[in-house]
Amino acid sequence: MPQALKVDLGDHAPCDPGFPARAIAHITADEEATAEAPLNLVPFADLKSFFKGSGRGQAPHILWDPFTGTFAQFFPATSRSKAVFDKDGGFRTNRSGKVVIQIEALFFPHCRVNGQVFVKLVDTPCKGWDVLNAWINSWGVPNSWPMGRPTSLSRNTCPAAKWKSQGGWYAHAHVPENDHVDPGSWPSFVSQPHEPTPVGPRFEPFPGTSFFRTGHRSPIIAGMHTRLVAEDCDRYTSDTGIDVWGPGDVRSYAAWQQKLGLEGSAADGVPGRFSWDRLGVPEV
Numbered sequence: 001m002p003q004a005l006k007v008d009l010g011d012h013a014p015c016d017p018g019f020p021a022r023a024i025a026h027i028t029a030d031e032e033a034t035a036e037a038p039l040n041l042v043p044f045a046d047l048k049s050f051f052k053g054s055g056r057g058q059a060p061h062i063l064w065d066p067f068t069g070t071f072a073q074f075f076p077a078t079s080r081s082k083a084v085f086d087k088d089g090g091f092r093t094n095r096s097g098k099v100v101i102q103i104e105a106l107f108f109p110h111c112r113v114n115g116q117v118f119v120k121l122v123d124t125p126c127k128g129w130d131v132l133n134a135w136i137n138s139w140g141v142p143n144s145w146p147m148g149r150p151t152s153l154s155r156n157t158c159p160a161a162k163w164k165s166q167g168g169w170y171a172h173a174h175v176p177e178n179d180h181v182d183p184g185s186w187p188s189f190v191s192q193p194h195e196p197t198p199v200g201p202r203f204e205p206f207p208g209t210s211f212f213r214t215g216h217r218s219p220i221i222a223g224m225h226t227r228l229v230a231e232d233c234d235r236y237t238s239d240t241g242i243d244v245w246g247p248g249d250v251r252s253y254a255a256w257q258q259k260l261g262l263e264g265s266a267a268d269g270v271p272g273r274f275s276w277d278r279l280g281v282p283e284v
Helices: 044-052 129-137 160-165 219-230 247-259 273-279
Strands: 022-027 062-065 070-073 100-105 111-113 116-118 168-171
Touching (some): 062 129, 100 129
Parallel strands (some): 022 100, 062 100
Antiparallel strands (some): 111 116
C-alpha cells in the first residue's frame, strides 16, 4: 500500500487462488472501556510496535488509525497474514482467497480521543477509509458483505459453502473457526464518482524540507502552527511569531510525527511529505 508505513515482518506465505478475493475487518479492541469509564485511545505507535514485536504472530496486513488516516503495513497483499485463528486442516482462514487482506482499525468501544468519547468505529472520522477502500478494491476484492455489513458486536459465523464461494468483505465475527465479535461496525463503501466531484478544501502542497529553516517567515508556517495546535501537538512556549519557523515548531511538529507513529530520525521535527500531507494545512 503506497500510503502505508512499511514494517515488513518477513515470513511471507502464499494465498490460495482457488478461492475468491476477500478482506477481513477487525478492531484492535486493546482496552475494555465502558460508557461509565471510557479510556484514552492507545497510541498508534504502541500498536505498531506490538505487531512488530510480541504480537507478530497475530499481525494483520494493515493497521489503520481512523483518527489520523495513518497506516502501517506488515505483510504484502499477496501474502497471508496472521490476524485470525486458523485450525489445522480446516478452512485456511488466513489464506483462502486470491488475496485475504486483513485490516485492524485502531479502535475499541468507548475510547477517548481529544476529550471526545467514541462508541462505534463509524462514529470516528474514519480518515483514510477512502484510500484504504480503493486500495483493497484494486486487488479484486468486491465492495460487498456476503454476511451483511456489521452493525453490532455479535457473532454470525459464515456457512462453509458461502465462505468458499463468495468474495468480498467479512467481519472477524463472520470468519469460520473463530469466536470473536468484532469489529462491531464498519464504514460504508466509498462510491466511485461518475461525475466530477465538487471542489472541497484545498491544502498547501509539501514545500520541501529546505523551506523549514530557522527564521523563515511565511503564512504557511502560521497555518501549520494552527493545525498542530488543533491536533493537540502544541509544544509552543509563546503565541508570538507564529509565522516564523523556530524551536517551538520543531518540538510541536515532532509531536505530530510521533502521533502518526513515526520514530527516530523520522520524528525529528522537520516536516516530510508523508506527515505534511496528513496534517492538512489549508491553502493560503
